[in-house]
Amino acid sequence: MSTPSEGAPTGVIHDIGYRPYAGPRLGEGAVAWALFVTGLRNSFGLGRSGRSKVLPMGLLALMLLPALILVGVLVQAKDLLGLDQQIVAYSTYPMTTQLLISVFVASQAPALISRDLRFRTITLYLARPARRATYVLVRMASLTAATFLLVAAPLVLMYVGGLLADLPLGRESQRVGGALVGALLLAACLACTAALVAALTIRRGLAVTAVIVLLLVTYTVVATIQGISADTGHARVGEVAGIFSPYTLVNGVQVYVFDAPHATRTPPTGDGMGVLYLLATAVTVLGSVGAMLLRYRKVQG
Structure with a gap:
């Protein structure tokens, strides 16, 4: 059996150039901003x-298509049809497209929330310097911003079309401004609720189904109660029921704050009911954020 010659090297150490990072460390703010932009994209x-x-x-295109048709009719046939305002009010447009909005929120909330929990990438996000609260707030902000863009895009298109049709600038600006505030409130309510549901399960399909069922069933039940209460002369019951669906809740806030056209049969009447709608909106958003923070206390980083 041959043996290695005396003094022959048995191994070689290669210098592959590993060096410690000596550049600037941007901190938690830069991490939060990068996470927000990535989530929005x-x-x-x-x-x-x-x-x-x-x-x-596809959902964004479907949201814009009805608005584009309405703009075309308004611009081309304004004088023929005797139109002096938008065919569909800014404040009621999200109600007519709520199915598209619900599907968008239900599909994207699990993509941002459930996937990190399922594949354990949450452990990377929670490494220093990011904190759990930062991750939760940024993820919910990303989903809120994306939902707002989806809802606001057709409203801006309708506004531009209204100006092209020579509708009064001041009136249209005031109305679309109130509608955009309502779009932001709706986006916050939907995104926070959907994010909370998505955080309760690691299965994306289950989360998508749960969010869609929650949003559509609550609206169906609320709309049914409001219809019955209006027909039986118990409008107050319908007004109270309106706080249990994000769509009717935010539309009620727009009616109370901006005197916008209502999309429900029993909108809030009086200051007391209007304040109740405002408080319910705040509870929906802040309550969901608080529940998310409690949920992520149990997540191992």
Whole structure:
């Protein structure tokens, strides 16, 4: 048996140039901003596979299509039809497209929340310097911003169309301003509620189904109660029921604060009911944020 010659090296150490990072450390603020932008982009499939872009971009196109048709009719047939305002009020447009909005929120909330829990990437996000509260707030902010863009885009398109049709600038600006505030409140209510539901399960399909059922069933029940209460002369019951669906809740806030056209049969009347709607909106958003923070206390980082 041959043996290695005396003094022959048995191993070689290679210098591959590893060096410690000596550059600037940007801190938690930069991490939060990067996480927010990434979450916003991912909500529309940007930076993800082509298949991931189909649903959010398709829903955005479907949201814009009715608004584009309304603008075309308003601009081309304004004098013929005797129109002096928008065919569909800014404040009621989200109600007519609520199915599209619900599907968007239900599909993107699990993509931002459940996936991190399922694949344990949450442990990377919670490494220093990011904190649990920062992760929760940024994720909910990303989903809120994406939902707001989805809801606000057709409203802006309708506003531009109204100006092209020579509708009064001041009146249209005031109305679309109130509608955009309502769109932000609606986006916050929907996104926070959907994020909380998505955080309770690691299965994306289950989270999507749960969010859609929650949003659509609550609206169906509320609309039914409001219809019955209006027909039986018990409008107050319908007004109270309106706080249990994000869509009727936010529309009620717009009616109370901006005197916008109502999209329900029993909108809030009087200061007392209007204040109740405002408080219910705050409780929906802040309560969901608080519940999310409690949920992530149990998540191992």
